[in-house]
Amino acid sequence: AQSVTQLDSQVPVFEEAPVELRCNYSSSVSVYLFWYVQYPNQGLQLLLKYLSGSTLVKGINGFEAEFNKSQTSFHLRKPSVHISDTAEYFCAVSGLNRDDKIIFGKGTRLHILP
C-alpha cells in the first residue's frame, strides 16, 4: 500500500518569489506520482505527473517537480509565483497496476502575499 505526506498545510510566499511545496511518499513498489491544483470553488486539475523516465517533470503554469527515489520525495517548485497561483495543491501517489487507486495527500494551501 502507498501513502503520501504533504509536510506543510500552508505556505505563505511573496509574489514573484520562488516556492517549493514538499511531498514525501511511502511505497514498497514502484509508483506513479501526481500534483493536482484546486483553485477556489473549483474541482481539482492535474498540474503534472511522473510515470517514468526523466526525474524532472514540467507541468502547466510554470510548475515543475523532481522525483527523488532515494529520498522518496516529489517536491513541487515554481521559480516566480503570481497572485493567480493562490490555490490548494495536492500531491498524490498510485501503484502501477491498473486497479491501484490514487492516494491523495492532505493538501497544501499556497497563499500569495502582495
Next chain:
Amino acid sequence: DTAVSQTPKYLVTQMGNDKSIKCEQNLGHDTMYWYKQDSKKFLKIMFSYNNKELIINETVPNRFSPKSPDKAHLNLHINSLELGDSAVYFCASSLRGSDEQYFGPGTRLTVT
C-alpha cells in the same frame, strides 16, 4: 465541452431528507469515483466503479448508495441526510485506476 459534469452545483436541504447527485463523463473512461471534501479540504475517496462494477467502497455509512447505469454515469444517492454530510462532493474519472483523474466542478451540499 465539459469532460466531467455534476448536477446540481449547490444543494441545500434539511436533515432527514433524501437527495441525489448526478455525474457524467464524456471522456470514454472506464473508472469513476466519488470523493468527499470537508471544510479543511481533506479529500476522502468514497466509492470507485470500473465499467459499472463497484471496486472501491471505503468506510462510508450505508445511507450513501452509488449507482452506475452505464460506464459514463455514476450517481450518488444519500438517504436520511445528517448535518455531518455537509461537504463538497466531487465526481472524477480515469482510464484506469492508477491513471490521472479528471474531476468535476463539485457539488456543495449543505444540510440544515
